Amino acid sequence: MSSEYTLSLSPRTLEDAEPRAKAALESVQASLKFVPNMYRVMANAPGLLDTYLHGYALFREGSGFTPAEQEVVFLTISRDNGCEYCVAAHSFVADTMSKVPPAVTDAIRDGRLIPDEKLSALSTFASLMLETRGRPGQHDVETFLAAGYTERHILEIILAISVKTLSNYTNHLFHTPVDSVFARRAWAA
Numbered sequence: 001m002s003s004e005y006t007l008s009l010s011p012r013t014l015e016d017a018e019p020r021a022k023a024a025l026e027s028v029q030a031s032l033k034f035v036p037n038m039y040r041v042m043a044n045a046p047g048l049l050d051t052y053l054h055g056y057a058l059f060r061e062g063s064g065f066t067p068a069e070q071e072v073v074f075l076t077i078s079r080d081n082g083c084e085y086c087v088a089a090h091s092f093v094a095d096t097m098s099k100v101p102p103a104v105t106d107a108i109r110d111g112r113l114i115p116d117e118k119l120s121a122l123s124t125f126a127s128l129m130l131e132t133r134g135r136p137g138q139h140d141v142e143t144f145l146a147a148g149y150t151e152r153h154i155l156e157i158i159l160a161i162s163v164k165t166l167s168n169y170t171n172h173l174f175h176t177p178v179d180s181v182f183a184r185r186a187w188a189a
Contacts, residue, residue, distance in 0.1 A: 007173045012043035020046040024053055034181065038085055038167060041174040048166060055163040063156040067098040069122055073160045075108045076123040080130050082189035083168035085176045091185035109187055121147030129157050 012018075014025055014035070021043035029035050042049040060070060071094040078086035087109060094100035107114045114120035125144040128136055136144075141154070170176070178186055 005173065006175050007041075007044075009041070009044045009174075011037060011040035011174075013040065017043045018046050021049055024049050028053075034179070036089070036179050036181075037176050038089070038171060041176055042167075042170050048170065052163060052166045055159060055166070059156065059159050059163060063159065064150070064153060065122075065156065068094075068100045068104075069119065070160075071098040071100050072104065072108065072114075072119050072123050073126045073157060074164060075105065076126045077130055077161055077164040078168055079108055079111070079187075080127055081164065081168040081172075083164075083171050084187055084189055085171040085178055085182075086164065086167055087187040088178045088182040088185045091187065092182045095185065118147050122149065125149075125154075126157050126160070129154070130161055134158060134161075 012021055012025070014022060014029065017025055024046070025035050025039060025043055028039050039049060039053075042052060063070060065073065071090055075087065075090040075094060078090055091105050091109060094105045095102065101116070103115050104119055106112075108123060114123055121144060125136070125140065128140050136154075141151075144154070145151070
């Protein structure tokens with residue numbers, strides 16, 4: 001489901017972004033060698049961009065999830081939120097950087113059962129946390145813990161939901177075009 005309204009703010013560039021956003025965009029440019037469209041539209045609100053980048057880095061660096069597990073969490077949340085931009089971007093990252101098996105990535109994208117029991121439990125629990133707005137049932141938590149995760153991981157999923165809410169909602173409102181880098185993994189809600 002697409003947002004009916006489209007924000008009219010223009011994507012920011014290195015030349016016209018406010019100083020705080022410009023510094024973030026320069027950092028992204030140096031790291032990725034391009035500035036993704038999502039960051040350019042987020043730069044209209046420097047606090048939004050900064051909060052997203054900070055939370056994203058904290059999840060990547062300290063969540064205790066493997067890179068593949070991180071991608072499963074981000075991809076699941078983005079799919080559940082119907083964010084075409086983030087599903088494409090995280091599918092690309094899953095394929096090229098996090099080395100998630102394509103069968104896992106494609107199952108998440110298609111809403112099918114994931115062929116890896118532990119990753120399936122992770123995806124199911126991330127969806128449940130989003131769906132229940134952080135109110136999982138006792139049995140749900142026990143099942144998640146029995147799959148090999150910890151209570152700390154539950155809190156890290158909350159961080160991931162927060163980060164993806166920032167990006168998914170921004171992309172909904174801007175109808176952010178998928179960058180050509182991610183285009184081969186385009187997805188429609």
